[in-house]
Amino acid sequence: MCKARTEFLGCCLIALTLGAVCGHAPCAPEGQGGRRQAARAAWHEDAVIALRLFAGLELTEEQKAGLQTLLRDSQAQTRAAEEAGGPNTTTEVGRIQQETYQKALQMLNPEQRTELSLRVLIAQMAPPAGQPALGDLQLLALLTAKPPPPRGEQPGIIVPFEQPGPVTPLTGVDNHVLAALKAAGIEPTPLCSDEVFIRRVTLDLTGQLPTAREVLDFLADQRPDKRAALVDRLMERTTFADYQTMKWCDILRVKSEFPINLWPNGVATYHRWVREAIATNMPYDEFAHELLSASGSDFRTPSVNFYRAVEQRDPGSLAEAVALTFMGTRLRNRPDEQFKQMEVFFTRVGYKKTVEWKDEHVYWTREPLENPDVVFPDATAVSIPFDQDPRRVFADWLTAGDNEWFAPVVCNRIWYWLMGRGIVDPTDDFRPDNPPSNPALLAYLASELIDSDYDLRHVYRLILNSRTYQQSSAARTADPRAEALFAHYVMRPVEAEVLQDALCAIFGRNIGYSSPIPEPFTYIPDAQTTVSMADASISSPFLEVFGRPTRDSGFEVDRSTKITESQRMYFINSTELNGWIQNTWQLQSLAPAMGRDPAATSAMLWLTLLSRYPTDAETAAAAEFVKASPTRESIQDLVWALINTREFFCKH
Numbered sequence: 264m265c266k267a268r269t270e271f272l273g274c275c276l277i278a279l280t281l282g283a284v285c286g287h288a289p290c291a292p293e294g295q296g297g298r299r300q301a302a303r304a305a306w307h308e309d310a311v312i313a314l315r316l317f318a319g320l321e322l323t324e325e326q327k328a329g330l331q332t333l334l335r336d337s338q339a340q341t342r343a344a345e346e347a348g349g350p351n352t353t354t355e356v357g358r359i360q361q362e363t364y365q366k367a368l369q370m371l372n373p374e375q376r377t378e379l380s381l382r383v384l385i386a387q388m389a390p391p392a393g394q395p396a397l398g399d400l401q402l403l404a405l406l407t408a409k410p411p412p413p414r415g416e417q418p419g420i421i422v423p424f425e426q427p428g429p430v431t432p433l434t435g436v437d438n439h440v441l442a443a444l445k446a447a448g449i450e451p452t453p454l455c456s457d458e459v460f461i462r463r464v465t466l467d468l469t470g471q472l473p474t475a476r477e478v479l480d481f482l483a484d485q486r487p488d489k490r491a492a493l494v495d496r497l498m499e500r501t502t503f504a505d506y507q508t509m510k511w512c513d514i515l516r517v518k519s520e521f522p523i524n525l526w527p528n529g530v531a532t533y534h535r536w537v538r539e540a541i542a543t544n545m546p547y548d549e550f551a552h553e554l555l556s557a558s559g560s561d562f563r564t565p566s567v568n569f570y571r572a573v574e575q576r577d578p579g580s581l582a583e584a585v586a587l588t589f590m591g592t593r594l595r596n597r598p599d600e601q602f603k604q605m606e607v608f609f610t611r612v613g614y615k616k617t618v619e620w621k622d623e624h625v626y627w628t629r630e631p632l633e634n635p636d637v638v639f640p641d642a643t644a645v646s647i648p649f650d651q652d653p654r655r656v657f658a659d660w661l662t663a664g665d666n667e668w669f670a671p672v673v674c675n676r677i678w679y680w681l682m683g684r685g686i687v688d689p690t691d692d693f694r695p696d697n698p699p700s701n702p703a704l705l706a707y708l709a710s711e712l713i714d715s716d717y718d719l720r721h722v723y724r725l726i727l728n729s730r731t732y733q734q735s736s737a738a739r740t741a742d743p744r745a746e747a748l749f750a751h752y753v754m755r756p757v758e759a760e761v762l763q764d765a766l767c768a769i770f771g772r773n774i775g776y777s778s779p780i781p782e783p784f785t786y787i788p789d790a791q792t793t794v795s796m797a798d799a800s801i802s803s804p805f806l807e808v809f810g811r812p813t814r815d816s817g818f819e820v821d822r823s824t825k826i827t828e829s830q831r832m833y834f835i836n837s838t839e840l841n842g843w844i845q846n847t848w849q850l851q852s853l854a855p856a857m858g859r860d861p862a863a864t865s866a867m868l869w870l871t872l873l874s875r876y877p878t879d880a881e882t883a884a885a886a887e888f889v890k891a892s893p894t895r896e897s898i899q900d901l902v903w904a905l906i907n908t909r910e911f912f913c914k915h
Contacts, residue, residue, distance in 0.1 A: 326370050333370075337363045406863040411876040412482065420453055423875055424915075425735045428454040435711070436729035439704035443748050452735040452751040457482055458875035459915065460490060460733060463752070466914050467681050467727075468497040470506035470761045470794045472768070475870035494727045498720055504542035505795040509760060510680060511537050513822060514588055515554075516572040518799035518814040519780045523572050526621040527780055527798060529561040533572070534797030536565035546717040547673055548662040551589050555658035558626045560617070567625035570612055574815070581609040587817050589661060590640070591672035591693040601638045608637070608647075608657040627652040640668060664713050668693075674708035674722055675699075679819070681726050683753030683914070684746060690819050700747040736915045754915045755824050759809035760793040762912055767793075769871065770843040776801050808833055826909075834907050841903070850898045858893050861886030872905045 322330070337359055344355040417427050430451060432438050444451055455463065461481045465473040473481075481493060497503055517534055519527045540550050557566040570576070573584050582605040583594045594602055613628040635647040639660050647653050661669050672693065679685035686699045699705045708722055715721040726732050736752040738745060746753060757765070763774060773789045778801040787801060799814040809830055810823025834840065844850070857864040865885045869877040877885065889897045905911060 329370050330367060333363060333366055406866045411866055421737055423456055423878060424459050424737065425453045426456045432730060434725050434729040435707055436725055436731055439701055439707055440731045440749050443701050444750055447744055447748055449740060449742055449745050449748060449750050452737060452739055454733050455735045461493065462874035463914060464494060464727060465497060466757060466761065469500055469502035471502055472765050473874055478870055478874050491728050494724060504538050507541045508534065508538040509794050513812055513814055514817050515569065516814050516817050517797060520800065521779060522574045522815060525568060525572055528621060529568050530798045532562055532565040533568040544718065544720055547719050548717040552658045552662050555585065556652060556655040559624060561623050570625045571623065576614065578606040578610040581612060582606040584817065587691055589672065590668045591675065591691050593692060596694060601640050601642050604637045605640060608653040611653055670709035670712045671705050674712055675705060677722050678726060681732060682749060683755045754913050756826055756913050759806045759811040762809055763805050764792045764794055770847045772843050774803050774805065776803050844899045844902055850895055850902065853898045854889060854893050854895055857886060857889040868902065868905065873910055
C-alpha cells in the first residue's frame with residue numbers, strides 16, 4: 264500500500280477517533296448549537312467504529328499511554344478552540360487534528376499501519392442509519408486502501424459501460440431475439456459491464472440504486488453465475504415487493520377518491536393485498552381469478568376493490584377495465600361482436616352500503632340474465648348457468664391455459680417493465696393491426712409462464728438472465744427496427760417515485776407530501792419510501808413534474824417515459840435540490856479529501872451516484888476542478904454536475 268494512501272486512511276480514522284473522544288464532529292459546518300449537535304450525533308457511530316478498529320491493534324503499553332495522553336491533549340485543545348468561537352473555529356480544529364494525526368502516526372510501526380488498513384477493509388460496515396450515503400467515511404477509507412480495478416481498452420467496446428463477450432444465447436429468450444435480429448441483418452450490442460448491470464437490475468427489480476458497497480462486492484465477486492445470483496437475491500428483498508406493487512397499483516387504479524371511488528381505508532387494504540400476493544409469489548392465474556370473482560366488504564375482502572376502483576360502475580365500464588387490465592386491449596377500439604358481449608358477464612355486479620362508515624360490499628346480485636347465451640372474446644359460445652356468478656364463468660375462461668388473451672399479455676407487461684418497450688407496443692393495445700414485433704418470443708414466454716404454473720418470477724428470471732436484457736444500451740445502428748427487435752437495452756428515465764427516493768437517500772432528506780384527502784388518512788412516516796406508498800392521491804410537486812401517473816385510467820402510457828424541459832429545469836435551477844446539496848454538510852469533508860486522494864474521493868462520489876468507478880479522465884477532471892477551489896462549494900458543484908447527467912436519472 265502506498266504511503267499517501269496509508270497516511271490518508273490514518274487521517275480519516277484519527278479524525279473520527281477525535282470526534283468520539285472530544286465530542287466534536289470533524290469538518291462540521293459552523294452554526295447554532297442545535298445544528299452542531301445534529302452533526303455530532305450523525306458522526307457518533309462512525310467514531311465508535313474507528314475507536315474499535317484502532318483499539319484492536321496490538322499496541323505496546325508505551326504506545327497506549329502515549330495515545331491516551333495525545334487524545335487528552337487534543338480534547339483540551341479542541342474544547343478551547345470551540346469555547347473561543349470565531350469564524351475560524353473549524354480551521355483551528357482541523358489544524359489540531361492534523362497535528363494529532365502526525366504524532367499518532369509516529370507511534371505506529373509500518374506493520375501496525377498495514378493492520379489498521381486491513382481492519383477497515385474487513386469492517387465492511389454500512390453508513391449509520393439516517394446518515395446520507397455521501398457521509399460514509401468508512402467507504403472512503405476502504406476506497407483509499409483499495410485502488411479501482413484496471414480497465415483495458417477493447418476494440419468496439421465502450422468503457423466503462425460495456426464488456427466483451429460472445430454473442431451466444433444465455434436463456435431461451437435469446438434464441439428468438441437473435442434469430443429475429445439475424446433475419447433483419449442487425450447486430451446486437453455488446454454485453455453491458457458489471458457496473459451497469461448491477462445498477463440496471465437493482466433499479467428494475469427494487470426501484471432503488473445499489474449502494475456503493477453493493478457495487479464493490481459485486482465487482483469483487485469472481486463467480487461466473489454472479490449475475491443470476493444477484494437476480495435471485497434482489498427478488499427476495501422486501502423492496503422487490505414494494506416496487507412491483509407500485510407498478511401493479513398503477514394498472515389497478517389504486518388511489519383515493521377524485522375520480523376513483525375508493526376511500527383511504529380501502530386503498531390501504533387493497534394495496535396490502537396486492538403487495539402480499541407479490542411477496543408470496545401468488546400464481547398469476549389465481550391473482551387474476553381472485554380479482555375478477557371476489558365478493559365481500561372492501562375493507563375485509565380487499566380484492567373486491569377492483570370493481571370499486573373505476574370511474575363508472577355500469578357493465579360496459581367494468582368490462583373495459585377488465586379488458587384493459589388482464590387482456591391488454593381497449594374495448595372501444597374493438598368492433599368485434601364477441602367483445603361487445605363482454606359486458607354481459609358484468610351485468611350482475613351489485614354494490615351495497617353498510618352501517619360501517621365508508622364500507623361497501625361488492626356482490627353477485629343473483630338476478631337471472633335476460634339472455635344467458637353469449638360468446639367469449641375468442642368467439643367461443645357459452646350458456647351461463649343460472650346458479651353461477653357470470654364473473655366467475657368469465658374468470659374461468661380467461662385463466663384457462665390455452666387462452667391467448669391471458670398469459671401473453673402479462674408476459675408482455677413484464678417485458679416492457681424490464682426492457683423499456685413491449686413486444687406488443689403499447690402494452691395495453693393488443694389488436695390485429697398492432698402485432699407483436701417478435702411473435703415467437705411472446706409465444707415462448709407465454710408457454711413458459713403456463714408450464715411454470717403461472718410463476719411470474721420464472722418469467723422475470725428468463726428475461727433478466729438473458730443476453731438480451733444484459734446488452735448495452737448504446738445502439739450501434741440507426742435502423743428503426745433495432746429497438747423493436749431488441750438489439751439493445753432501451754435507455755429511459757427512472758420513475759418519479761424512484762428518483763425522489765434516490766435523492767432523499769443520497770442527501771438524507773425527506774419530502775413533504777400533500778393530498779386532497781385530509782389527515783390522518785394521508786399521514787406518511789418520514790422513513791417510508793415513495794415507492795411503497797399505497798395512495799396515488801398523496802403527491803408532491805416533484806412527483807408531478809417527473810410524470811407520476813394519477814392512476815385514474817389504468818393505462819401504462821399515463822406514466823411519462825420522456826425527459827421534459829420542466830424536468831431539466833428542475834435539476835438545473837431548483838432551489839429545493841440546490842438546498843439539499845448545499846445543506847449536506849458531509850460534503851465539506853470531501854474537499855480536503857479530494858486534495859489528498861482524488862482517486863478515492865472521486866470513486867466514492869461516482870460509486871454513490873452513478874454506481875461505477877470514474878474513468879481516469881473523469882478522476883483527473885474532478886481533481887483539477889476541486890484543486891482550483893478546494894472548498895465545500897466545489898464539491899457541491901461536482902455533485903450537482905453528476906446528478907444532472909442522463910446517466911444518473913436514466914436506466915441505461
